[in-house]
Amino acid sequence: xxxxxxxxxxxxxxxxxxxxxxxxxxxxxxxxxxxxxxxxxxxxxxxxxxxxxxxxxxxxxxxxxxxxxxxxxxxxxxxxxxxxxxxxxxxxxxxxxxxxxxxxxxxxxxxxxxxxxxxxxxxxxxxxxxxxxxxxxxxxxxxxxxxxxxxxxxxxxxxxxxxxxxxxxxxxxxxxxxxxxxxxxxxxxxxxxxxxxxxxxxxxxxxxxxxxxxxxxxxxxxxxxxxxxxxxxxxxxxxxxxxxxxxxxxxxxxxxxxxxxxxxxxxxxxxxxxxxxxxxxxxxxxxxxxxxxxxxxxxxxxxxxxxxxxxxxxxxxxxxxxxxxxxxxxxxxxxxxxxxxxxxxxxxxxxxxxxxxxxxxx
Numbered sequence: 001x002x003x004x005x006x007x008x009x010x011x012x013x014x015x016x017x018x019x020x021x022x023x024x025x026x027x028x029x030x031x032x033x034x035x036x037x038x039x040x041x042x043x044x045x046x047x048x049x050x051x052x053x054x055x056x057x058x059x060x061x062x063x064x065x066x067x068x069x070x071x072x073x074x075x076x077x078x079x080x081x082x083x084x085x086x087x088x089x090x091x092x093x094x095x096x097x098x099x100x101x102x103x104x105x106x107x108x109x110x111x112x113x114x115x116x117x118x119x120x121x122x123x124x125x126x127x128x129x130x131x132x133x134x135x136x137x138x139x140x141x142x143x144x145x146x147x148x149x150x151x152x153x154x155x156x157x158x159x160x161x162x163x164x165x166x167x168x169x170x171x172x173x174x175x176x177x178x179x180x181x182x183x184x185x186x187x188x189x190x191x192x193x194x195x196x197x198x199x200x201x202x203x204x205x206x207x208x209x210x211x212x213x214x215x216x217x218x219x220x221x222x223x224x225x226x227x228x229x230x231x232x233x234x235x236x237x238x239x240x241x242x243x244x245x246x247x248x249x250x251x252x253x254x255x256x257x258x259x260x261x262x263x264x265x266x267x268x269x270x271x272x273x274x275x276x277x278x279x280x281x282x283x284x285x286x287x288x289x290x291x292x293x294x295x296x297x298x299x300x301x302x303x304x305x306x307x308x309x310x311x312x313x314x315x316x317x318x319x320x321x322x323x324x325x326x327x328x329x330x331x332x333x334x335x336x337x338x339x340x341x342x343x344x345x346x347x348x349x350x351x352x353x354x355x356x357x358x359x360x361x362x
Contacts (some may be wrong), residue, residue, distance in 0.1 A: 022200075024064050028052070028248075029118065029203045029256050034081050037095050046083035046093065051117075052248040054078045077114035078246040079203060079258065099147040101205070104267035104331045112269060112335055116205055116246060116258055121150045121197040125208035125217065127157040128167050128182075135320050137174055138278050139266045140207055142324065145177075146274025152197060154206075155182040156213040175278055185213035190220035200254030207260055218259045222251040268324060269331035279321045282313070296322060 023030075028050045038048065049063030054077060058069045061084060070089040076082055077100075083093040097117045105113040124140040126132050137153060144151035153171050158164055164182045171180045183189045197204055198221065206214035249257045268275065276283045282304060286294065290301025296318065298305075307313045 022254075024062065024067075025050075026201060027250065027254060028062055029201050030081070031098075031201065033098055034095050038083065042083055046085055048081055048095070049084045050248070051076050051078050051080045051082065054246055075114075077117050078248060079117040079119060081118065099149045101143055101147055101149070101207075102269070103143070103263070104269045104335065115260065115263075118203060119147070119149050119205045119258065120202045121152060121204040123152050123154050123194070123197075123204060123206045123217070125154045125156060125206050125212045125214050126167075126171075127212045128155055128161045128164055129157060131209055131212055132167050134170050134174065136209070136266070137171065138320060139268060139324065141175060141178055142268065142271050142274035142278045143266075144274070145277040146271040150197065151178050152194075153178055153180045154217070155180065156185045156217070158182055158184050175280075177277070185216040185220060187220065190217050191223075194221065195253075198251075198253060198255040198257075202254075203248070203256040203258065205258035205260060207263070209263070210261070215259055218249055218251075218257050221255065221257055222249060267331055268328040269335055271328050272325075272332070275321075275324050275328055279317075279324075282318060282321050285313075 025048060030048070030050075034048065047063055047066055049061040049066040051059050051073070052062050053060035055069070055072075057072055059072055059076060060069050061067075061082070063084070066084060070084070070092075073080075073082055073089060073092045073094065076092075076094050080097065081095040083095065085092045099119050100117050101115040101119060101122070102112050103115060105111040122140070122144040124137060124144070126137060132155075141151045141153075153174075155164055155167050155171065161167075168180060168182060172178075181193055183193050191198075194204075194217075206217055208214055246258060246260050249259065251257050285303050285307055286296065288303035289296070289299070291299055294302050294304075296302050296304040304313070304318060308315050308318060
């Protein structure tokens with residue numbers, strides 16, 4: 001006999017009436033992690049709000065009774081939660097982050113560029129064409145691991161190939177900890193396949209090169225075509241910069257989606273742990289090397305070189321690992337040196353200002 005479970009479920013109408021109205025904060029990803037950083041007094045004096053857009057001289061903030069542009073808050077990036085000082089926005093406090101994605105800024109100036117904060121899942125998007133690059137995927141995954149963000153590789157443009165196996169296999173080989181999803185960025189597929197990571201209050205980010213379908217995926221989750229998209233060039237499958245700023249979009253279902261401009265340069269810094277997780281097998285193997293400072297190039301007693309000679313690991317993967325480790329170490333040291341110099345300069349400026357102030361009163 002088939003049991004009737006209808007009496008144990010609410011009708012659509014009743015569900016709509018029973019569903020509590022959630023606050024703007026909750027809808028934008030507010031969690032106990034942030035709430036526990038604030039006193040009751042601070043909540044009334046400086047309301048929490050989330051940075052949803054970053055402009056050249058301003059940032060867009062959203063919260064309960066907060067919705068608009070404010071003067072730029074130092075060291076805040078898209079996704080950050082801040083305690084807004086309405087009178088002096090630049091003095092607003094940035095709450096401790098659950099996660100932060102950053103890179104060394106392009107160019108010769110030794111600066112760190114903050115990409116996004118408080119992201120739960122990073123969808124690393126690549127296409128089934130010339131854009132597919134294992135080394136680039138490894139960089140993005142290392143960034144996610146370092147920030148303790150869940151990485152998921154998305155393979156788009158399935159319509160360009162008869163089978164995605166040639167792309168699925170090398171993508172899956174990068175790490176056993178990373179899920180790989182092949183999908184058509186258009187239509188209903190993204191909402192169905194990405195649902196496990198896009199629950200209410202979750203914040204996800206689409207990361208990848210220009211033209212891989214990040215904006216198309218955001219539109220698919222939103223159920224509209226509000227974000228402009230462009231086709232890639234036929235000659236080399238390179239994309240054009242459709243998205244020009246980092247912006248959080250609220251989509252049906254309660255998820256926050258960050259669409260980012262394509263990043264042609266992704267210099268690693270402060271990401272040694274993340275790189276170690278991507279290449280965990282090589283990291284473990286290197287501990288058996290004769291010398292603690294082995295570079296795995298030509299030293300005697302190198303366990304990594306021995307594994308290459310035995311055909312157990314690919315030389316190309318070892319070369320990518322060595323390159324990332326060296327790059328990260330150099331960038332981290334360079335940026336640390338700059339921070340020390342900036343700190344010393346700041347002390348000197350404060351000393352001069354204090355001396356001027358003292359002479360004025362004397």
